[in-house]
Amino acid sequence: EPLAKADDRIAEAVGVAKLSDVIVLCVGLDETLEGEEGDTGNSYASGDKDSLALPQSQINLIEDLKKLNKPIVLLNMTGSAMDLSYARDDKNFGAIIQTWYPGAQGGKAIADILFGKVSPSGKLPVTFYESLEELPDFKDYSMEGRTYRYMKNKAQYPFGFGLTYSKVEMTSAKLLNQDGLVTVLKNAKDSVAESGVLDAWYEVEVELSNTGAMDTDEVVQVYVKDNFSSLSVPNHSLCGIKRVECKKGELVATRVCIPAKAFLVYDEEGKLRLDSDSFTLYVGVSQPDEVSVSLGGVKPIELNLQF
Secondary structure (H helix, E strand, O other): OOOOOOOOHHHHHHHHHHOOOOOOEEEOOOOOOOOOOOOOHHHHOOOOOOOOOOOOHHHHHHHHHHHOOHHHHHEEEOOOOOHHHHHHHHHHEEEEOOOOOOOOHHHHHHHHHHHOOOOOOOOOOOOEEHHHHOOOOOOOOOOOOOHHHOOOOOEOOOOOOOOOOOEEEEEEEEEEHHHHHHHHHHOOOOEEEEEHOOOOOEEEEEEEEEEOOEEEEEEEEEEEEOOOOOEEEEOOOEEEEEEEEEOOEEEEEEEEEHHHHOOOOOOOOOOOOOOEEEEEHHHHHHOOOOOHHHHHHHEEEEEEEEE
16 A cells, blocks of 8 residues: 555454464465456466465564464465475474465365364365475476476475374275286287287275274275386376265275376387386375375385286
């Protein structure tokens, strides 16, 4: 505003926060900072933000609020991954909720989570990186270092990660009709088109136990790792997913579909082929990576498939 002094609004927010027991801090971006090419305000970057950091004014606000030594719940309202290290590494931030752009009923939905009416159960559909320095140049189309399947460094918050107000653990997992899958994959060595592998589906049967104190949804995730082929991704790939309702104290059984195609790779000519006879399936509520296990406290079950 023409008559405003620098950081007037920050001083106003800090004044209100001083009178509060808990701070619910909303930060984030909008269409002027991220979006599509041609959007007003950020056409200089073809619609792409050029940093993982929040605007400097929001960083200043965060720093001033941290000095109050009061519990802070951070609501990050962005459409993309951000650098949240300032909140993760500070003991005054009691929680982080990635709300994306929540829409007209977003406030009510967030309030239901904040006040414990419902348990959060979302999982990240993208990787939150520690910094841009670990990624290739934006104009480099190589996948090296990009996404959870190719990255070498630890993620700040991994793809597939998300906490709930309860504690759900995977108590058992087994691949159904494993012999049938092995037979189909063996046939695919000679001819993928005639083996039936492109149309074949298999199931992983899992049991989940909610040992926490609250009803919640949980998302069963199955990842496959090719243990042999040089054509496969260096890490692992999501190949099955299912959202499951888990009442407190209950043991829930369910099945997750896995396409047999998940065990194939593309060769240098762009053709699908089987290039391995050794695979590992990771069945859990997150990726099997070190950061996910550390943050979530639940390690996926490993299933080995060899033929």
